Amino acid sequence: MTISIDPQKTNNESLQPKGWLRYFSFSLDHKVIGIQYLVCGFLFYLIGGTLASAIRIELASPMSDFMPRDVYNQVLTLHGTIMIFLWIVPVVNGAFGNYLIPFYVGARDMAFPRLNAVAFWLIPPSGLMLVASYFVEGAAQAGWTAYPPLSITTPQSGQIIWILSVLLLGGSSIFGGINFIATIIKLRRPGLKLMQLPMYCWAMLGTSLLVVLSTPVLAGTLILLSFDIIANTGFFNPVLGGNVVVYQHLFWFYSHPAVYIMVLPAFGLVSEILPVHARKPLFGYTTMVFSIMGIVVLGLVVWAHHMFTSGTPPWMRLFFTIATAFIAVPTGIKFFNWVATLWGGKISINSAILFSCGFIINFVFGGITGVALAQVPFDIHVHDTYFVVAHFHYIVYGGTVFIIFSSIYHWFPKVTGKMLNEKLGILHFIITFIGFNLCFAPQHWLGLNGMPRRVAEYDPQFQFVNQISSLGALLMAISTIPFLINVIISVRNGKDAGDNPWNALTPEWLTSSPPPVENWEGEAPLVEEPYGYGKEIYEQK
Amino acid sequence: MTTLDSSKEIQKNNSEVNETHEDFRMFGLVTFLIADGMTFAGFFAAYLTYKAVNPLPDGAIYELELPIPTLNTILLLVSSATFHKAGKALLKDKNSDSQKWLFITASLGIIFLICQLFEYFHLPFGLTDNLFASTFYALTGFHGLHVTLGTLMILIIAWQSRINGGRLTSQNMFPLEAVELYWHFVDGIWVILFIILYLL
Ligand code: HEM
Ligand SMILES: [Cu+2]
Numbered sequence: 001m002t003i004s005i006d007p008q009k010t011n012n013e014s015l016q017p018k019g020w021l022r023y024f025s026f027s028l029d030h031k032v033i034g035i036q037y038l039v040c041g042f043l044f045y046l047i048g049g050t051l052a053s054a055i056r057i058e059l060a061s062p063m064s065d066f067m068p069r070d071v072y073n074q075v076l077t078l079h080g081t082i083m084i085f086l087w088i089v090p091v092v093n094g095a096f097g098n099y100l101i102p103f104y105v106g107a108r109d110m111a112f113p114r115l116n117a118v119a120f121w122l123i124p125p126s127g128l129m130l131v132a133s134y135f136v137e138g139a140a141q142a143g144w145t146a147y148p149p150l151s152i153t154t155p156q157s158g159q160i161i162w163i164l165s166v167l168l169l170g171g172s173s174i175f176g177g178i179n180f181i182a183t184i185i186k187l188r189r190p191g192l193k194l195m196q197l198p199m200y201c202w203a204m205l206g207t208s209l210l211v212v213l214s215t216p217v218l219a220g221t222l223i224l225l226s227f228d229i230i231a232n233t234g235f236f237n238p239v240l241g242g243n244v245v246v247y248q249h250l251f252w253f254y255s256h257p258a259v260y261i262m263v264l265p266a267f268g269l270v271s272e273i274l275p276v277h278a279r280k281p282l283f284g285y286t287t288m289v290f291s292i293m294g295i296v297v298l299g300l301v302v303w304a305h306h307m308f309t310s311g312t313p314p315w316m317r318l319f320f321t322i323a324t325a326f327i328a329v330p331t332g333i334k335f336f337n338w339v340a341t342l343w344g345g346k347i348s349i350n351s352a353i354l355f356s357c358g359f360i361i362n363f364v365f366g367g368i369t370g371v372a373l374a375q376v377p378f379d380i381h382v383h384d385t386y387f388v389v390a391h392f393h394y395i396v397y398g399g400t401v402f403i404i405f406s407s408i409y410h411w412f413p414k415v416t417g418k419m420l421n422e423k424l425g426i427l428h429f430i431i432t433f434i435g436f437n438l439c440f441a442p443q444h445w446l447g448l449n450g451m452p453r454r455v456a457e458y459d460p461q462f463q464f465v466n467q468i469s470s471l472g473a474l475l476m477a478i479s480t481i482p483f484l485i486n487v488i489i490s491v492r493n494g495k496d497a498g499d500n501p502w503n504a505l506t507p508e509w510l511t512s513s514p515p516p517v518e519n520w521e522g523e524a525p526l527v528e529e530p531y532g533y534g535k536e537i538y539e540q541k
Numbered sequence: 542m543t544t545l546d547s548s549k550e551i552q553k554n555n556s557e558v559n560e561t562h563e564d565f566r567m568f569g570l571v572t573f574l575i576a577d578g579m580t581f582a583g584f585f586a587a588y589l590t591y592k593a594v595n596p597l598p599d600g601a602i603y604e605l606e607l608p609i610p611t612l613n614t615i616l617l618l619v620s621s622a623t624f625h626k627a628g629k630a631l632l633k634d635k636n637s638d639s640q641k642w643l644f645i646t647a648s649l650g651i652i653f654l655i656c657q658l659f660e661y662f663h664l665p666f667g668l669t670d671n672l673f674a675s676t677f678y679a680l681t682g683f684h685g686l687h688v689t690l691g692t693l694m695i696l697i698i699a700w701q702s703r704i705n706g707g708r709l710t711s712q713n714m715f716p717l718e719a720v721e722l723y724w725h726f727v728d729g730i731w732v733i734l735f736i737i738l739y740l741l
Binding site for chain 2: 111112115174177178179181182185186187212213214215216217219220221223224227231232233234235240241242243246249250253
């Protein structure tokens with residue numbers, strides 16, 4: 001049986017509200033949904049960022065004088081949960097995936113537009129619920145990992161709401177993943193082969209596989225945890241014969257892949273951005289594809305490296321150390337390919353490529369500390385210290401968030417038809433880069449010298465370094481100001497962008513900016529190689 | 542023309558440039574079932590780990606009775622076959638035959654649930670008695686939830702094929718095929734569950 005390419009997109013598209021209003025309504029257009037994901041995610045980022053500032057203000061002095069200890073724990077929990085489940089995951093997957101993937105496969109919409117809208121509309125209510133849970137009695141305070149027995153024994157109403165909203169967000173993410181897999185595998189325009197797809201498609205395919213295979217396990221785990229809280233069962237409660245390590249296994253079976261759910265799409269995005277601004281084709285397309293798939297497979301089997309101090313037997317430690325170290329191979333391949341792409345290119349210095357280069361630098365650093373952490377003796381020394389905090393912020397902020405900004409600078413002209421102001425953009429980059437490194441680099445030192453994570457009070461000898469870190473956090477907070485100003489003034493009176501301001505070679509640039517409802521006026525463009533779209537225009541220049 | 546602003550325009554556009562492609566809704570469903578299967582896999586893994594490393598004190602070990610779950614296994618396997626019959630009948634446009642088979646399948650699902658409830662009421666342990674009991678109820682309960690949903694969906698498509706005779710035909714088999722796949726999936730999970738929980 002055959003059906004038309006966008007079976008569910010109906011004529012009443014034209015009955016949808018016009019102008020700005022349509023971004024706040026239930027729309028089936030993948031472009032609108034993509035923007036909705038981005039804006040919604042950014043609002044939560046502002047909330048999460050405010051909480052982060054509160055944490056760093058508290059830590060500027062050794063005593064817990066800015067907020068009481070349990071409030072500190074609640075703020076910390078909310079910060080981590082918001083940043084991961086409401087900012088990074090929805091934005092690198094939902095926002096950019098929805099906007100770009102249909103263009104890349106030559107389709108007029110995602111495979112299941114309705115499911116797509118549902119996946120998005122699960123997010124605002126569950127996010128608001130999560131934020132509101134702070135105000136009920138006994139907000140969640142067991143960290144974003146919600147480790148039992150802490151999550152069972154602390155006050156519970158907030159923890160239950162926390163579980164519920166993470167379950168809903170997980171559901172949203174699974175629906176999104178299914179949609180991406182179907183779109184990339186099944187909805188490619190006839191004749192378009194997998195090996196002709198831009199890198200970001202491959203990244204999203206790998207990510208979505210991880211989402212589909214691991215998120216349900218987290219859902220099941222949280223359901224069991226909520227039973228422990230509500231019904232007094234003892235799955236994870238040692239007092240009742242349960243086993244906390246089982247929780248950790250199940251949790252990290254999701255949450256280690258989750259780090260790739262956050263960073264693989266960023267790998268894809270940077271692979272789209274670098275070649276355009278370095279005016280060179282992406283180096284080593286095939287190796288890039290295989291390294292993504294290698295990361296997906298290895299990413300699924302290394303979870304227990306988060307549990308070296310949980311009484312794991314020696315054979316397990318050995319296995320998970322070796323498996324983890326292997327991930328450095330495909331990741332290294334990607335790194336060298338990016339550098340080779342930049343090598344000898346005609347690099348134009350603008351905000352997009354600055355943020356991408358910032359990503360490469362920060363990511364290498366975070367990757368190296370990751371390999372170090374995978375070595376059991378070292379991990380035992382720094383486990384649950386600020387060294388781990390520094391490691392993963394180098395990846396999630398220095399990696400993924402840098403790429404989110406890079407992508408906004410790169411695709412803003414396509415989405416709005418206007419250019420962003422480069423001076424403000426470069427200012428944004430400089431403050432962010434300095435602030436970020438000032439904030440997190442010293443934390444390696446703190447961790448190596450034994451400052452534990454997740455505490456409001458610490459030994460006064462760490463005060464000076466903590467103040468440097470807080471200063472960096474302050475700069476990071478300030479850095480959003482030029483960005484916001486830039487977006488607001490550019491949407492209104494930015495320079496007109498034209499269809500393809502960067503002379504890029506991917507298909508979204510072949511249509512008008514902003515693109516029409518059906519993505520192309522006529523048929524989707526046809527090509528033989530992944531980056532051959534509009535090559536004639538490119539060669540003329 | 543940058544935006545399409547009249548529905549006529551879009552319709553014209555649709556018929557002119559829209560390529561056709563195979564139906565991928567089944568593909569989406571299979572992906573979903575893989576995800577759903579992973580939830581069960583997580584539960585099974587937890588159960589097996591508990592079994593291996595959290596031995597219960599001697600007095601708290603229960604022997605599970607086999608007759609009801611065995612009967613239930615047979616019920617589900619038969620229901621998979623009757624569902625298949627319903628599909629075959631619909632393919633030959635024998636709508637009323639198909640409805641008959643669907644109702645039989647749904648009844649088997651309901652009998653399964655009744656048997657499960659019966660078993661619950663006659664077990665010597667409750668949800669919070671010990672770790673084994675909790676895992677037992679979590680696994681069978683989660684599966685029972687799937688059977689309930691499946692039965693409801695079967696009743697819905699049976700009803701769909703009754704009203705105005707057009708919703709479910711040999712031309713539009715998708716709802717039936719989708720529910721059928723889901724049902725086979727739930728049956729398959731039950732067989733694994735039966736082996737792991739009752740036989741091992
Ligand atoms: C790809 C992007 C990565 C992200 C987003 C990421 C993120 C994280 C996060 C969030 C944590 C802290 C978990 C917690 O809250 O306890 C963590 C810990 C850890 N990461 Fe990564 N990571 C990444 C890459 C790597 C790599 C490449 C390696 C090793 C080759 C690695 C090895 C580790 C280890 C061993 C720990 C555990 C440290 C401990 O708790 O003692 N990570 N990572
Ligand atoms: Cu990990």
